[in-house]
Amino acid sequence: MKIALFTAGGDCPGLNAVIRGVVLKGDRIYDHEFVGVRDGFRGLVEDDIVPLPRQRVRGLSKVGGTILGTSRVSPFDHGGTARVKEVMDKHQIDALIAIGGEGTLTVARMFHEDGINIVGVPKTIDNDLSATDRTFGFDTAVSVATESIDRLRTTGEAHSRCMVVEVMGRHAGWIALHSGIASGAHAILIPEVPVSQEQVCEWVQHAMDRGRAPMVVVAEGFRFEGADQVDKGRTDGFGRPLLGGIGEQVTRIIEGRTGIEARNTTLGHLQRGGVPSADDRVLATRFGTAAVDAVSNRMWGTMVALRGVDIVNVNLQDATRTLKSVTRALWDEAAILFG
Ligand SMILES: Nc1ncnc2c1ncn2[C@@H]1O[C@H](COP(=O)(O)OP(=O)(O)OP(=O)(O)O)[C@@H](O)[C@H]1O
Ligand SMILES: O=P(O)(O)OC[C@H]1O[C@](O)(CO)[C@@H](O)[C@@H]1O
Ligand SMILES: [Mg+2]
Secondary structure: OEEEEEEOOOOOOOHHHHHHHHHHHHHHHHOOEEEEEOOOHHHHHHOOEEEOOHHHHOOHHHOOOOOOOOOOOOHHHOOHHHHHHHHHHHHOOOEEEEEEOHHHHHHHHHHHHOOOOEEEEEEOOOOOEOOOOOOEOHHHHHHHHHHHHHHHHHHHHHHOOEEEEEEOOOOOOHHHHHHHHHOOOOEEEEOOEOOOHHHHHHHHHHHHHOOOOOEEEEEOOOOOOOOOOOEEEEEOOOOOEEEOOHHHHHHHHHHHHHOOOEEEEEOHHHHOOOOOOHHHHHHHHHHHHHHHHHHHOOOOOEEEEEEOOEEEEEEHHHHOOOEOOOOHHHHHHHHOOOO
């Protein structure tokens, strides 16, 4: 078979390990031919296709980013499935492997419904896909955030300041929850659990009174009780608001209400860049080799997923139905130690 791979949506550590896993197993076991699509859906509608021989994927499992490039371009603004079929026919491509988050996989489901042979691989640092126990990229993002918080803690302690850290995650609080627990934060603020300004200041004051430099981890999608999400006033390539700015707001509120000096650090894209962790390399490689099995078995309209220690195949229809959110019970477990 001739198979085209593409990566779409935000990049994340491990994408190259998936590409390597697909191509090496596909070449060795099935004798498939591979091509790469440049910049996600942009390359698919603009016919930007490059050869992807096994030599091209050598040593890639430890390399961050994606050798294919990515974008948030929508295929439906540029001819949709009809155009994609045209490009596939021109290159005699039998099947697509879509590596992306919930947005990309939703489009993959639509392609499948329109008769395109496609298999998905879930990725995102946000870990917000319900059909898989974990997505690769998340472990690396949590490690980067945790190391950063550890560093902020020593400077916070030196100055007896409250340090606020804004982390990514879009509408899910997974990165905040995990990095906050790992670093022993005095408050973890997530989109799933709005809390009041009074409560946050009470935790900060309590930590200060115990002789600690208060550490607050806030997810970009958090909002105070009764308030709206804070965004940058700009939109992404698909017209959705870019989240960010809540860390600065939390910092000003803490200073204003408690008189404790506070500083905000927004980690931003540092969480997505650089080398993938060992765990993410392993998961991404396993997803890649399983995806090429799924294509070879013509399991169109499915994606690979982690269940326990096993890699399984799930229907894209089920996989894209709901986001995976942090439960109140999980947050409550962490909240016992706040303040
Ligand atoms: N419901 C949809 N209908 C049509 N196109 C969509 C839809 N959802 C997403 N897309 C297209 O797919 C692209 C990739 O999706 P998105 O930007 O949500 O990233 P993702 O794959 O979810 O990854 P991540 O969230 O980790 O960045 C979008 O920019 C958009 O062009
Ligand atoms: O790379 P962009 O377009 O700034 O998007 C940032 C968004 O992408 C993610 O990093 C991954 O979905 C989110 O956590 C964040 O809100
Ligand atoms: Mg998404």
